[in-house]
Amino acid sequence: MNQLLFFEDIDEKEIRRLVVKELKNYKALYVRMKNQEEQARAGGHRSFS
Template structure:
C-alpha cells in the first residue's frame, strides 16, 4: 500500500513534506514535555512558573494527541522505530547507524523512512 500511496502524491514536493513533518515531530517533543510540566504544576497546585506567550493550551494538547495517534495507528513497527530513532530521540542519530542497527540495507531504510514521513503527513492532514 505504501508505494501506491506515494504514487498518489507524485506532484507533491517530497523535500517540503519531509521538512514539514520533521518540524512537527521536533515541536511534538517539546509539546509533550510542556504537557507533562503542566500536569506536574497542576498536581502541586502551582501556577505557571514562567511567562506564557502563546496561551493556546487546547491547540497544543490536540497537536500532541494527533501526532500520538499518527505514530501509533498510521505506521507499522519498522516505520515507527525509524521515526522514533531519527526524530524523537534525545540524541542526534545518523541514518546509517539506524539502518545498520535495524538490520536493513540502505535502500530498504530510505523506502521505509519515506513511507513513514508520507503516512504521518497524510494522517496529520499536511498532504
C-alpha cells in the first residue's frame, strides 16, 4: 500500500488544537451575530465597535 505515502502522518494533537480554535472562532461570531440581532430588535446602538 504505497499509495498512502502521499500523505503526511496525522498529528492528533495538532488536529485537536485546530478544531478547538475554529470552534472558538465560530462561537465568537455566533455570539456577536446574536448580540447584533438583539440590539437591532431593541433599537439599540453599537457602543463598543
